[in-house]
Amino acid sequence: MFALIDCNNFYASCERVFSPKLNGKAVVVLSNNDGCVIARSNEAKALGVEMGAPFFKERERLEKNGVEVFSSNYELYSDMSRRVMGTLALFSGEIEVYSIDEAFLRLTLAPDRLRDHATEIRATVKQWTGIPVCVGIATTKVLAKLSNRFAKKNAGTGGTHFQAAPTEEFLSRFDVEDVWGVGGRWGERLNAGGIKTAWQLHEANQSWIRAEFGVVLLRIVYELRGVSCLSLEEVAQDKKGIVSSRSFSRSVTDIDELRQAVRDYLSTAAEKLRSQASVAGRVQVHILTARHGDKPKYSNAAEGELDEPTDDTATLIRRAMPLLDAIYREGFEYRKAGVYLTSISPASLIQRDLFGVPIEKSEKQKTLMAVMDQLNRNGRRVHFGDAGRKGWTMKRGRRSQSFTTDWKDLLSV
DNA sequence: TCTGGGGTCCTAGGACCC
DNA sequence: TCTGGGGTCCTAGGACCC
Numbered sequence: 001m002f003a004l005i006d007c008n009n010f011y012a013s014c015e016r017v018f019s020p021k022l023n024g025k026a027v028v029v030l031s032n033n034d035g036c037v038i039a040r041s042n043e044a045k046a047l048g049v050e051m052g053a054p055f056f057k058e059r060e061r062l063e064k065n066g067v068e069v070f071s072s073n074y075e076l077y078s079d080m081s082r083r084v085m086g087t088l089a090l091f092s093g094e095i096e097v098y099s100i101d102e103a104f105l106r107l108t109l110a111p112d113r114l115r116d117h118a119t120e121i122r123a124t125v126k127q128w129t130g131i132p133v134c135v136g137i138a139t140t141k142v143l144a145k146l147s148n149r150f151a152k153k154n155a156g157t158g159g160t161h162f163q164a165a166p167t168e169e170f171l172s173r174f175d176v177e178d179v180w181g182v183g184g185r186w187g188e189r190l191n192a193g194g195i196k197t198a199w200q201l202h203e204a205n206q207s208w209i210r211a212e213f214g215v216v217l218l219r220i221v222y223e224l225r226g227v228s229c230l231s232l233e234e235v236a237q238d239k240k241g242i243v244s245s246r247s248f249s250r251s252v253t254d255i256d257e258l259r260q261a262v263r264d265y266l267s268t269a270a271e272k273l274r275s276q277a278s279v280a281g282r283v284q285v286h287i288l289t290a291r292h293g294d295k296p297k298y299s300n301a302a303e304g305e306l307d308e309p310t311d312d313t314a315t316l317i318r319r320a321m322p323l324l325d326a327i328y329r330e331g332f333e334y335r336k337a338g339v340y341l342t343s344i345s346p347a348s349l350i351q352r353d354l355f356g357v358p359i360e361k362s363e364k365q366k367t368l369m370a371v372m373d374q375l376n377r378n379g380r381r382v383h384f385g386d387a388g389r390k391g392w393t394m395k396r397g398r399r400s401q402s403f404t405t406d407w408k409d410l411l412s413v
Numbered sequence: 414t415c416t417g418g419g420g421t422c423c424t425a426g427g428a429c430c431c
Numbered sequence: 432t433c434t435g436g437g438g439t440c441c442t443a444g445g446a447c448c449c
Contacts, residue, residue, distance in 0.1 A: 030435090031434085031435035031436075032435050032436065033433090033434090033435070034433085035433080035434055035435055036434055036435065038435070038436095052434085052435090053434090054433070054434040055433075055434080056432075056433035056434080057433085057434085059433090072435090098430090098431080099430080099431045099438095100431075101431080102431075180429095180430080181428095181429065181430080182429085183428070183429050183430080184429095185427080185428065185429085186428075186429085213428095214428090214441065214442075215441075215442095216428075216429080216440070216441065217428095237439095239438080240438090240439080241438075241439090242437095242438095243436075243437060243438075244436090244437090245435095245436070245437085246435090246436080247434090247435070247436090250432085251432095290433095290434090291434075292433085292434060293432095293433090336435095338436090395433095
C-alpha cells in the first residue's frame with residue numbers, strides 16, 4: 001500500500017504555527033517579489049482568491065476583507081518541511097519525499113489496521129509540528145493521490161481515506177484533470193475523446209491511449225486500474241539540470257547590473273551543484289523583458305560548453321559573461337535573468353582536458369569554493385563581483401521571521 | 414510493387430509536477 | 432508600477448556510424 005501525506009495549505013499553515021492569531025483568519029502567501037498568490041488558507045479560498053492570482057489585482061479586495069498577506073519565507077517553510085518529513089519517516093521505513101509538502105510512504109500493515117494508522121499519522125504530525133495534513137491510502141501512487149484528494153475535499157473523512165480498490169463509485173467522483181499526471185492539455189484532448197472522469201480514463205481503450213498520448217498516460221491508466229507502475233523513489237536522484245533565476249523588483253537596462261545578477265545566480269546554482277558533488281558541462285544564460293504591458297518585448301538565451309566540466313563558480317562566470325554579451329540588446333527594460341547548468345555529471349568522473357587547467361590550480365579553486373561554501377552556510381554571504389548596492393533584488397516586504405532557523409528571530413512570548 | 418538493416422547521440426519541443 | 436521559481440520525462444527529427 002502507498003500512503004500519500006500532503007500538508008494542507010502548507011505555506012499558510014507554516015505562518016500559522018508561530019502566529020496562532022491567524023487561526024480562523026484568511027491567510028495568503030505570495031510568490032517571490034510579492035508577485036502572485038501561491039498559498040491560501042481555506043478562509044482565503046472561500047473568499048474566491050485564486051491560485052496564481054496577481055497580487056496587484058487582488059490587493060484591494062484582500063485588504064477590504066482583512067486577509068493576512070505574507071511574502072514567501074522559504075527559510076521557514078523548508079525547515080518546517082524537514083520537521084514534517086522527519087516525523088513521517090517514523091511511520092514507515094520506506095519514504096519518498098516528493099515535494100516540499102508531500103511524501104509517499106509504503107505501508108505493509110494489514111488492511112484492517114490502515115485506517116487507524118492514517119489517523120495516528122495525521123494526529124502526530126499535527127501535534128509535533130503544528131502542521132495539518134491529509135492522508136490518502138491506496139494500492140498505487142496515482143490512486144493514493146486521489147484518495148488523498150478525497151480526504152481533503154470531504155470533511156466527513158476526518159482528513160484520512162483508505163481506498164482498497166478502484167471502484168466506479170469512487171473514480172466517477174473525479175474529473176479526469178484531477179488525476180495526477182493529467183494536466184490541462186491532455187484533459188482537453190481526453191474530454192474531446194469523450195473521457196471526462198477518472199472512471200472513464202480507467203475504462204479507456206489501451207491502444208488508443210498509447211497511440212494518441214504515449215506511454216506516460218498509459219502508465220497512469222494502469223495505475224488507475226490498480227497495477228502499480230510508479231515505484232517509490234526513496235533516494236533523491238542528483239539533479240540533471242540546475243536553474244537559478246529571479247525576476248527583478250524593477251526594470252534593469254544596464255548590462256553591468258545584468259552581469260551582477262548573472263554572477264549572483266551562478267553562485268547560487270554552482271553552490272547547489274557542489275552540494276550534490278557534481279560538475280556541469282554546459283551553462284546557459286537567459287534574459288527577458290516583461291511579458292505583460294506594451295513596452296517592447298525581448299527575450300533570448302545562449303548556451304555554451306565548458307572546456308571541461310566544472311563546479312568552480314569563477315570558471316562558470318567567465319564562460320557565461322560572453323554569452324550574456326551576445327544576447328544583450330540595448331534599449332530594453334529587462335525584468336528577469338537566469339542561468340541554467342546542464343550536462344551534469346558526478347565530480348568524481350571528470351574527464352580532464354590534457355591541455356586544460358593544471359591540477360594544482362584546480363586544487364586551489366576547489367579549496368576556495370569549499371571555504372566559500374562554508375562561510376555562506378554559516379550565514380556570511382561571500383559574493384563574486386560587486387556585492388554593493390543592488391536595487392533590483394527581490395521584493396518581499398511582508399515576510400515573517402525565520403522562527404526556527406535564526407536566533408535573532410526566536411519567537412518572544 | 415519492390416529502394417538494407419542495424420545502431421548512437423544530441424537537441425528542441427511538449428507534456429507534466431510542486 | 433505590479434503577473435514565481437523550480438524540476439522531470441518522453442518523443443521526433445536530424446546528424447552521424449558500420
